[in-house]
Amino acid sequence: MKLIMNNKKNFKEKFLVPQKLLGFQGKKGILQILEAAFAVIILIGFTMLVFSKQIQKPDLSESIYKIQHQVLREISDNYTLRNNIIQGRSIETNNFVKTRLSAFSLNFSVSVCNPEESCPCACPGDRDVYADDIIISTNLSDYSPKKLSLFIWAR
Secondary structure: OHHHHHHHHHHHHHHOOOHHHHOOOOHHHHHHHHHHHHHHHHHHHHHHHHHHHHOOOOOOHHHHHHHHHHHHHHHHHOHHHHHHHHOOOOHHHHHHHHHHHOOOOEEEEEEEEOOOOOOOOOOOOOOOEEEEEEEEEEOOOOEEEEEEEEEEEEO
């Protein structure tokens, strides 16, 4: 039994030397903490890089729809513009829409066609285009319905 105790004491003295005597007390721990901190920083940076590419632009569709709907409602309520559309003159309508959208950074295209047809659009192919239409059906003297399509996209 005494031999085992002596062996334990010798083992401690030979192999478990206090770190104070070796001159690097706590340096290994600090290095491990720094390594872990750098690893965490690298992981956070990589995660932010990946997720920042997935962040999308704010959705403008709802606000553009409201603007579009308001402009079309104003056109349908204006007797002069209604008559111009029924008679096939869309220059005044274009000017009206231009004045209404001048406060926003939006481009537009106005097209008039028969109600059964799909109105053509002179729109860019590389942008999100928002379309809405309204039927202008009659004035007091003439019944020849027309469809007015308003196409809007961001500049």
